[in-house]
Amino acid sequence: MLDDFMTRATLAGIGTALAAAPMGCFVVWRRMAYFGDATAHAAILGVALSLALSLPIFAGAVVIALLMATTVALLSGRGYAMDTLLGVLAHSALAFGLLAASFLTSVRIDIMAYLFGDILAVSRSDLAVIWGGAALVLALVAWRWSALLTATLNPDLARAAGIDPKHEELVLTLALAIVVAVAIKVVGVLLITALLIIPAATARPFARTPETMALIATGVAIASAWGGLRASYAFDTPTGPTIVCVVAILFCCSATVSGLRRLKVRTD
Amino acid sequence: MTFLVETRGLSVRLGGSMVLDDVDFTIRRGEIVTIVGPNGSGKSTLLRTILGGVRPSRGRIDRAPGLRLGYVPQRLALDPTLPMTVTRFLGLTRRIPPRERDAALTRAGIPDLGGQQMADLSGGQFQRVLLARAILENPDLLILDEATAGLDQPGAAAFYRRLEEVRSETGCAVLMVSHDLHVVMSASDRVICLNGHVCCEGTPQVVAEAPVYRALFGEGTQGALALYRHRHDHRHDHGGAADPDATRVREAG
Known part of the structure; x- marks a missing residue:
């Protein structure tokens, strides 16, 4: 069954959606969208370095993404506004990554595949990495769920309950780096943040608790991965961007419904 | 165990300035302690140090083993x-x-x-x-950081009455920072007046009469004391909202 490239691609998409959606909720709640971008852009540097040193791409991407997160943490609060700092780091990492990749004349790599994903070329071993990474992220988030949630709400509230907010931040950073590494093959570094944020934002109007929001976001992400894959097959369009377009359309529907609902409440 | 939390010679430096200097502080089981002090006097820093969010630069802080904390932030x-x-x-x-x-x-x-x-x-x-x-x-110690900041006087008074009930029901200690001087003073066993260091400490009456306290809070605190005595004669539904002196204290604070 795994011989069919469409089956492999579908499984890769679903695996990525499973990891990205609950993580994306935390990215939205903690307003880390730009931080997610910086981590994702840094991953391209990780990819170039792994190819140069013939290391596994997953490991390289995770390590560089973590290094980026540490750099952000070290430099924050030193005179630069957070968005300026993240803007500098995100785009520098991307530029240096592309530069590093251009030096790799010995290996013929299609850098576009890492920028926008190449889900149709997912191999069995890629699939193992994606599902392994997704399982790790889900386990991490499920295990720390209530601590992560409390630390997100208020750090002092967390401390009173015996939770170390710095520790939970570290867990989130690690999980985010793994999600980025998992999603590279599927949507590429430039569109990973979309897969994190848009399903969570789409789920928001229909959720009453954090848990339902994470579940709905997961459903939205899976539906988009599946729908995007089918659409890209039918219309012969690039798959990564098609997946993001589908989730963006779902977001528009969600925003419209919630807008109409609010209008109804006001006129009632 | 005699204390829940105890600090000895606690000093905290934040961003180059000394926020707390040589603070000795103790809270025992079942006690209601209020910290008062002007803005920037280190009240919230002391609470956050007790919670573990701020590291002392000198001195020590001891917590009773297995201490359970409950925290009510100023705003969430x-x-x-x-x-x-x-x-x-x-x-x-x-x-x-x-x-x-x-x-x-x-x-x-x-x-x-x-x-x-x-x-x-x-x-x-x-x-x-x-x-x-x-x-x-089920905390042993309930910590409140200006928990009534957004409430009107009847609301704040009701909130403090609820606190007293909680203390008598569960026997937990309460440590709070507040600006509602007149209401808080009446509900406390002990008041600590803080201004970087402990200016004075004792029963609400002792603190309200202390010269350092009057120097910090001005003449308006006469009203606080009047209300404090007043509240012990009988009980108002609205926590003394109609008392003109009480209103003046609020404005002064």
Whole structure:
């Protein structure tokens, strides 16, 4: 069954959606969208370095993404506004990554595949990495769920309950780096943040608790991965961007419904 | 164990300036202690040091082994992207049996609001939910950081009466920072006047009469003392909102 490239691609998409959606909720709640971008852009540097040193791409991407997160943490609060700092780091990492990749004349790599994903070329071993990474992220988030949630709400509230907010931040950073590494093959570094944020934002109007929001976001992400894959097959369009377009359309529907609902409440 | 939390020679330096200097502080089981002091006197820093969020630069801080803390922040900025019902919030850090949860909601005076979104609550309801959640942790020590900042006087008075009930029901100690001098003083066993260091300390009456306290808070605090005595004669429904002196204290504070 795994011989069919469409089956492999579908499984890769679903695996990525499973990891990205609950993580994306935390990215939205903690307003880390730009931080997610910086981590994702840094991953391209990780990819170039792994190819140069013939290391596994997953490991390289995770390590560089973590290094980026540490750099952000070290430099924050030193005179630069957070968005300026993240803007500098995100785009520098991307530029240096592309530069590093251009030096790799010995290996013929299609850098576009890492920028926008190449889900149709997912191999069995890629699939193992994606599902392994997704399982790790889900386990991490499920295990720390209530601590992560409390630390997100208020750090002092967390401390009173015996939770170390710095520790939970570290867990989130690690999980985010793994999600980025998992999603590279599927949507590429430039569109990973979309897969994190848009399903969570789409789920928001229909959720009453954090848990339902994470579940709905997961459903939205899976539906988009599946729908995007089918659409890209039918219309012969690039798959990564098609997946993001589908989730963006779902977001528009969600925003419209919630807008109409609010209008109804006001006129009632 | 005689104390729940004790600090000896505690000093905290934040961003190059000494916020707390050589603070000796003790709170024992079942005590209600209020910290008063002008803005920037280190009240919140002391609370956050006790919670563990700020590292002392000198001195030591001891907590009773197995100490359980309940914390009511001044404000909880709930991000609009985070959906949260009252019920879910009450069970944030530990699973609460439905009966216990309903009892907590009833005691907080909001029995029917369990399914409400936190964001839709009024200021008073929100603070009562924060208090109810902290109590559900079965704390030995309840810490409140200006928990009544957004409430009007009757609301604040009701909030403090609820605190006294909680103390007598559960025997937990209460440590709070407040600006509602007149109401808080009457509800406290001990008042600590802080201004970087401990200026004076004692029963509300002793502190209110201390010259350093008057120097910090001005003549308006005469009203606080008057109200303090007043409140012990009989009880008003509105916590003395009609007392002109009380109003003046608020303006002065």
